Amino acid sequence: MDGEKYLFSLSRFGIKLGLGPTLDFAKQLRDPHKSFKSIHVAGSNGKGSTATFIYRILKRKYLAGLYTSPHLRRFSERIIVNDEEIPAMFVDEFVKKHSSKIEYHGMETQLTFFEYTTNMAFDFFRSKGVQFASVEVGLGGRLDSTNIIDPEVSIITSLSLEHADKLGGSIEYIAKEKGGIIKRGKPVILGKVPEIARRVILDIARQSKSPVKEIVDYTARNIDLSLDGTSFSVKTDVGSYNVKLKALGDYQVNNSIAAILASESLETPMNGSDILYGLQERQIPGRFEIRRRNPLMILDGAHNSEATRVLSSNIKRYAIKDPLILMGVLRDKNSYNILQNLAEVSDSVLLTEPNEPERKKRVEDLKREARLFFKEVEIENVPKKALDSAIMSGRNVVITGSLYLVGEAETLLDEREKSERFPVEIEGLQKPTELIE
Template sequence: MQTYQETLDFLYQQLPMFSRVGASAIKKDLDNTLALLEISGHPQHKFKSIHVAGTNGKGSTSHMLAAIFQQAGYKTGLYTSPHLLDFRERIRINGQMVSEDFVISFTEKMKPHIAAIQPSFFELTVAMAFQHFAEEQVDIAIIEVGLGGRLDSTNVITPELSLITNISYDHKNLLGDTLTQIAGEKAGIIKPGVPVIISERQEETKEVFMVKAAETGSPIRFADEEWIGAANGTNITNTHLELTLLHIRQQQTHHYKLDLNGQYQEKNVMGVLSAVHQLIADGWKITEEDITAALSHVKKLTGLRGRWEVVNQHPLTVLDVGHNEAGITEIVQQLRHVTYTSLHIVTGFVKDKEVEKVLPLFPKTAKYYFCKAQIPRALDEISLAEMAAPHGLQGQAYPSVQHALQAAKQHAQPDDMILVCGSFFIVSEAM
């Protein structure tokens, strides 16, 4: 019998993995996923689900939804990607990661078919998650899209509800050059007759979703047309975010205290609330108390990490997986709520990101520690430092995240701030 580590080595080495090699790992259809699922007896039809797509916020949104269903007493599956420390973070039930034994046995069962099907790492992982949720007979599974939507391996389910967070420029080489094209790919998760919630109304993309929903006969709601943040109703600390939201139609005010503390979570929460209200109307038993309790304990219930995560107080040290234009914009806005003397930013990117679009967004006054994650797709730290210089970003280049973080810790005073961001892989190695 293979060990867990041997199984992981097989998955990483034998199967093309987008996070390591980039676009060449992406398949242009759902055939491989469907072939793998057929071998497992079509598990995707054996559990109810919610499908979550979007450029930013889909991970946090998925975790919040999972927390609410768990709190309401439902056996809740959660599939997300990528992972930060352990592959098994991708597949959870009620916050518990899938067992090592299941990962081993599923991979062994699939090995005879891998040569014929030649799936990607992500395709096999999706099949593994769906098999686990079916065997464990979850009441509902929250399924986060990997990339795009229309051709994403997860897009083989017919969910109870589809939810799309915001649309921003990311993976342009795969999803298109305009927000309209990118939205068209995300809109691919809208299914005939299945309600869809759009967290954030954006002028360039609204029409795309309206047209698609009309085609499929899907009821569509824009969360930020249903909710509004009350004036002075937002309070941010290093440990939590307090929100006061008004439901416009009902004229009811709701107060939430989140254990997630990026101000950018407000938009995600609105999408989550609209989704939950739709599901309550469809017969799911969830109370306002369940929602309030779940949002205050998302990390504990589901294991979410890496979203404005404070790991030290002196100096204040924050990890955030934000990495594209919209993500970095949100991080920079969040920095305005923080008090510090000097700011130290440890950052690195992958080669296929729109790095030139992101660099002008960073604060010029910070000291930078440019570094490179230990994956083939990582952008070389010297190149990054050279690209950053014309934007007024000054600092040193370091060959690894650990070297960069160590240097930042040596230079930072107790009342300074260290921010680690740029990609999941930078944050993962910082952890």
């Protein structure tokens, strides 16, 4: 049986917020989520990078697992143990053995893609003997399928009105949902969030008797941003760190500080050298990722208003001059604000459609909005043709708007590299103090 194909067939059942079916399925599997320790990461933006930083730190000491979503190139990227992706054979056997239909409150219930996949991930972790896992929330927090775990530390990286239609229409309500991952007596790391959300989350933590560390209380100093990496120093309650990241973008400073604070807050804290070594690993795919230079090509999965605002800020900060924006978005995103933010750094946009037939926003609809902000607007429905056109332009290119589009671009660029028609140059990149023409 093609397990992966079967899993994606479950997507037609949509998203259901609630832990009941997930817990019932976990019980059938003999509760694999109880077999390992964990850190839980929620947030509107930054949670994937933060979860990855934490995983890289944990594997310095433990047999470590990482569960994130969505994937970029392939499904197996979502579930990793010590840098090995979940094998197709495990997925096939799991699907063959375990039905996606369960008895729930005396009725047959159909599990969703995420409910089923989350339990499969935890079962895989158990089968591999994972000691510690970094787990990214899928949507929200309180009712997300991942919230069956009992983490040693919970992290909320950021908060915005993204997914307000599913989580609630106000910042306060969304804050309550994300604050739902806080566990009684367990430490909480809180990123920079709107003050009204901050008060809600701090109140949840107070009621749970959970100590809170706020990232805004730990100032990064001597920040140096270059296209070779990011460095800064920070002093915590435990120690001082001179951090060097391969990851690019000023937002990765706060994400890595969150990872540091979480690693220090474990029942058995990670030591400083393991923290620094874990943070300095390779770039994080799809997060201000350089794929080439001369001209420059950057892939960034920014897919909402706040993320594209930060992306535009970084394009300015790295002095990347008037790049061609290649973008596509999903229908449920605020494309108006996304386009408005990106128009701050470019006059030209090439619109395409992510390979998500049921969720993509049509380029014809996007074009009407884009003309309000960009002088030059072109459309190409097919991402491969759009990428070819962007490369042929000879300009600096930023590919963004959707993780699905970025993932497709990653695959297409991989194919080009293999055919040796598109060599990638990463060495000797310029610093942002120099204008990249």
